Amino acid sequence: MAKKDSSRHGLVDTMLSDSRWRALIPLCCSLSMAANHSPSSPFLRHHSADSSVFAFPASWSSDDWILPGARSHFGETDVDAALFPSIKSVGNDAAAAVNGAFLRFFKNLLEISPLSTEVQRAASEKKQIMFTGHSSGGSIAVLATIWFLEQNRKFNISHGQADPFCITFGTPLVGDGVFVHALQREDWARLFLHFVMLGDIVPRCLMSPLSNLDEEFQGILHFLCPKPMHFSSKPAVSSLVTFYRTVLRNALSISNHQACFLMGCTNPLLEVLTGFVKFTPYRPFGTYAFHSSDDDKLIYLKNSNSILHLLFYFFQRDPEQDVEEIAQRSLEEHLLYEVRIKRLFDLQNTVSMHSLDAIPLSFSDALNEEAQSLETLLKEIDLSSEARLHLHAAAEWENQRLKNQAKVDSNYNKIQESLNFLKEYRATCELRGRGYYDTFKLQKDVEDFNTNVKRLELAGLWDEIVEMLRRYELPDGFDGRKEWVNLGTQYRRLVEPLDIANYYRHSKNEDTGPYMVKGRPKRYRYTQRWLEHAERAPASSSVESCFWASVEELCIETGDNKPFPEVKTRVLELEQEVLRWVNEGKLGRDVFLSDSTFAKWWMTLPLQHRLGSCIAKFMNVEDMLGKSNQ
Structure with missing residues (x-):
């Protein structure tokens, strides 16, 4: 087990060191998969003496991932200020944007299901509330968690009520940069933990304009849909390869664009480019725990810009690998979470944790044990020099913001x-x-x-x-x-x-x-x-x-x-x-x-x-x- 740093990764450290939490994570994953097999139920719930877990099913219809006729190819819409009044930029008076289809799905869920009643009943019993989901079900869990936090704030419910937690598996991105900013400002981002398999394509899919790939994407959802719900046939090879390459290309574009911004690139062509090329508005937030199907290591980060880069670099294929084979594997990995999480959190095993929130450009002068361990990890995962540079730029951007704050405080x-x-x-x-x-x-x-x-x-x-x-x-x-x-x-x-x-x-x-x-x-x-x-x-x-x-x-x-x-x-x-x-x-x-x-x-x-x-x-x-x- 890596050294704990409660000030930076308190949620992750607590979950991985406390036996109760280590048991809850596999439970959340199993419930999420069970919810996928129960499409007639708006959510599944599991109550114990001290906790209540609400699991949301994923949707296998492309209309529940991107709204038909959305204002942009990425399907974002302004967040509902009545449901989520805190999710905005306060000073800039800017509303956050979220995926419109996910927001519609959640609002419909509140209207037609007993979710609100069930959650409030569990809260009144002072139980630990947890929201969870796999695939797009995790996106609904994210919105449910924020909704519950807003409800607690609105009615000033704080006496003895523990903060809710949200744990997702293979979940696509939900909101834009203002969304991330608001969750950080409210100190809510620490309550979200997202597990992502290194090669899983679904958490990256909203980096691409899905409205341009509706046919290909629907075929992929049919494949991912549990067999009792839908005939699960493999999508056509050409469609799968097209989808994979499009997602990879867009992930590369947004990573490079963000890196140029963080490094202070002043080339006017960069500004001209953004006028012609539309980049995804969605950004990661919370703590991401990346894990490979090959070992029991967890690589975790909470720096949004670093996560954005790794969503590409961990997905980047080896040029020598067959594109059809790796594209197929990127879908199959989306279905492996329950098996991998169970193995990862077997109470007899030790989970190896490594944080990549701050990476030095060079290890030549690094003599301490932690730096040497990090260097070994980077070699194991074959992280390129370019990726290291981008991660370093993301860390330096955060350091610069802290320096700016120190200057203002002075x-x-x-x-x-x-x-x-x-x-x-x-x-x-x-x-x-x-x-x-x-x-x-x-x-x-x-x-x-x-x-x-x-x-x-x-x-x-x-x-x-x-x-x-x-x-x-x-x-x-x-x-x-x-x-x-x-x-x-x-x-x-x-x-x-x-x-x-x-x-x-x-x-x-x-x-x-x-x-x-x-x-x-x-x-x-x-x-x-x-x-x-x-x-x-x-x-x-x-x-x-x-x-x-x-x-x-x-x-x-x-x-x-x-x-x-x-x-x-x-x-x-x-x-x-x-x-x-x-x-x-x-x-x-x-x-x-x-x-x-x-x-x-x-x-x-x-x-x-x-x-x-x-x-x-x-x-x-x-x-x-x-x-x-x-």
């Missing part, structure tokens, strides 16, 4: 100090009898100039962070880190009013339009989404920092003599929001000072409206009545 205290400076400035404004927003907008004193310098310095720091997030150059969990969510919220509430003041002070709205439409920087949109995601709040529900932008636009409209009835609805909405924000401490009382832009504008509203307003208690009633008599 600015944390600097940002906090600048925010403390702004808090002191705001307190000084109140002592001077004028609000924070209006004092800065007037720019009369040296303190206002210094504050503007701080505003610009902070903008530079946050724009750098946002640009890294936009390009996914920070670790996936960055925009979910509590300390940065809190700092981003402080920053937005303190500094965005100053940006709005600067925007309208220089009349940028006359050229660009309203601040909220075209003028609002990404740094505020990102940090707002962080908070809304962390609090599970509806989108655009935390816009208190944009209060002054709404005021400025209403000032402009009413100043242009727009009749009050035309803006009344917006005024009422703003007043309700002001009341809520003040009560929640998100908006300072300085907005009600008699010289503030807000107070001056509000006093121009009809007296009848002001007297009945929900924020009238914050205003000077004598002023209201006095001005109405003038």
Whole structure:
């Protein structure tokens, strides 16, 4: 047994070292195969004293692998935000894409089967929940696991409930890069373990546009279909070879393209190529355990880019081998999981584990035992120099993202100090009898100039962070880190009013339009989404920092003599929001000072409206009545 590293591969190490888990993995595999032989049952379940396993059958119809008339040849579609609200890029506000046929199959399963009831009953009994499946059944298990995690989060179910686990066998890819990013951010990717035979074609099939190979693919599914369900004849040799070569060619293309990106290739031809050649959007996630039918070694990884490369390099054929023979074997290996897993996890055997998450370019200086063991393994599996280079690039990309995070973290205290400076400035404004927003907008004193310098310095720091997030150059969990969510919220509430003041002070709205439409920087949109995601709040529900932008636009409209009835609805909405924000401490009382832009504008509203307003208690009633008599 290889050395354990619970921080990197806790799930794998636990499963392979604990006798209970070692027994559960073969059980999951057997149940998955049994589910394939029970097409009339939407799922099989196995209950024990402390666990409940739900196994989903694979489908042998090509329509359940790629939707007819899908928007692309790869059949991806936006994830259902109602079922999977966390599966998105928070800062970039980008929805994840998943295989549309798998998503449709799972949603139908929820509607017509007792899955939800059965899972919740097992959870209420504090049992360990496990989802499993072979082939496309594993893809349904993946979606079921995420659904259960979302349900637990939605209803705040955490008391005594262990995290679910998902174990799949020979499963095709399910989601795109945003899907992978979201699972990493939520710390859910660690709950997925995928077993893949080195030569199995099915886990690689969605690297190819299946819609262009519908006839060939349906013939392959007929062959893989259990005999009691369908007459299992071998697909025509020509169709099988065509399918095999297409999958291999596409796997090579996406591996090379991703390697060029990770290595920082700047050749403009690469960008031109992507405009003509469509690469698969799907990416691996979780922990992959590759194993060969020739021995009892497990090669496991959790680096998504490394897994993507090995899905090709472990599948790459020897030029001297007969293509028809290896293509046939690539199908047969998909049917061998139960036998191989049983042998692999025989309690009397020892499983040899090797991680390929980080590979040095050269072993010439490697003297430690672990490095020598890794070098021996690479020779045994005959991993090419090109493959090693690609794996090294994937590991270095992750290291660079960690370095970027360390650089950003080093600015944390600097940002906090600048925010403390702004808090002191705001307190000084109140002592001077004028609000924070209006004092800065007037720019009369040296303190206002210094504050503007701080505003610009902070903008530079946050724009750098946002640009890294936009390009996914920070670790996936960055925009979910509590300390940065809190700092981003402080920053937005303190500094965005100053940006709005600067925007309208220089009349940028006359050229660009309203601040909220075209003028609002990404740094505020990102940090707002962080908070809304962390609090599970509806989108655009935390816009208190944009209060002054709404005021400025209403000032402009009413100043242009727009009749009050035309803006009344917006005024009422703003007043309700002001009341809520003040009560929640998100908006300072300085907005009600008699010289503030807000107070001056509000006093121009009809007296009848002001007297009945929900924020009238914050205003000077004598002023209201006095001005109405003038």
